[in-house]
Amino acid sequence: MAATAVNKLPDSAERGVVIPDNWPGYPLDLFTFPEHYSGDLDCVYIPHGVIMDRTERLARNIMDDLGDRDIVVLCVLKGGYQFCSDLVERIKVLSCNSSKSLLMRVDFIRLKSYLNDRSTQDLQIIGAESLSVLSGKNVLIVEAIVDTGKTMKTLLTHVRAFKPNMIRVAGLLVKRVPNSSGCLPDYVGFEIPNRFVVGYALDYNEYFRDLNHICVISESGKQKYKV
Numbered sequence: 001m002a003a004t005a006v007n008k009l010p011d012s013a014e015r016g017v018v019i020p021d022n023w024p025g026y027p028l029d030l031f032t033f034p035e036h037y038s039g040d041l042d043c044v045y046i047p048h049g050v051i052m053d054r055t056e057r058l059a060r061n062i063m064d065d066l067g068d069r070d071i072v073v074l075c076v077l078k079g080g081y082q083f084c085s086d087l088v089e090r091i092k093v094l095s096c097n098s099s100k101s102l103l104m105r106v107d108f109i110r111l112k113s114y115l116n117d118r119s120t121q122d123l124q125i126i127g128a129e130s131l132s133v134l135s136g137k138n139v140l141i142v143e144a145i146v147d148t149g150k151t152m153k154t155l156l157t158h159v160r161a162f163k164p165n166m167i168r169v170a171g172l173l174v175k176r177v178p179n180s181s182g183c184l185p186d187y188v189g190f191e192i193p194n195r196f197v198v199g200y201a202l203d204y205n206e207y208f209r210d211l212n213h214i215c216v217i218s219e220s221g222k223q224k225y226k227v
C-alpha cells in the first residue's frame with residue numbers, strides 16, 4: 001500500500017525498477033569511484049547515470065500528478081539530500097518546458113535511526129518544530145531509502161499532526177524485506193533486495209556519502225568504519 005494510498009499509477013510504476021535478488025551488480029573496475037574507498041565496496045549496484053535517468057522519470061510522474069499546484073518539498077536528511085536536489089532540479093526543468101508548472105518550496109528535516117548497518121529502536125527527529133509550516137500545504141516528502149518503513153510511518157504520523165492538505169512520498173529505494181511495515185512511497189525509484197547499500201548520499205556511519213554510484217559495502221568496509 002502506498003504511504004498515502006491515493007496515487008493511481010499502475011503496478012510496475014508503483015514498485016519502480018525491480019532489481020532481482022540474484023543481481024550481482026557491476027564489477028567495480030568498470031566504473032570510477034574515489035580511491036579512498038578501494039577495498040571497501042563489493043560492487044556498483046546502481047550506476048549514477050541510471051539513478052539520474054530514473055529520477056527524471058519520477059519528476060515527470062510527479063509533475064503529471066501534481067502540476068499547477070504549490071508544494072512544499074520536505075527533504076529527509078541526511079541521506080535524502082542528493083536525491084532531493086536532483087529530483088527538484090528535474091522538476092524545475094519540466095516546469096520551464098511544459099504547460100504545467102509546479103511552485104516548490106523546499107524544507108528539511110533530519111532523522112536518525114541507524115547505527116552501523118542496523119536499525120535502532122530510537123528514531124530521532126531533528127527539526128520537527130519547523131513542521132508547522134506544513135499546515136494546509138501540499139507536501140512531497142523526499143526520502144532516499146525505505147527499509148522496514150518504520151521511519152516513514154513515524155514521520156508520516158508527525159507530518160499529519162500538522163494537518164497538511166495533501167501528502168505524497170517519493171522514495172528513491174525501497175528494500176524487499178520480510179518485516180516491511182507496508183508503508184510504501186507513492187513514487188518509487190528502485191525496489192532492491194535486502195542488502196546494505198551506500199553512496200549517492202546514503203551512508204554507513206557517515207562514510208560513503210561522497211560516492212556517486214549506489215554500491216554494496218564489503219565486509220572489510222563495514223569493519224573499517226564500524227563504531
Ligand code: IMP
Nearest residue numbers: 146147148149150151195196197202203
Ligand atoms: P526503516 O525505518 O527501516 O525504513 O529505515 C529507514 C532508514 O534506515 C533510512 O532513512 C536510512 O537512514 C537507513 N537505512 C536503511 N537501509 C539502509 C541502507 O541500505 N543504506 C543506508 N541507510 C539505510
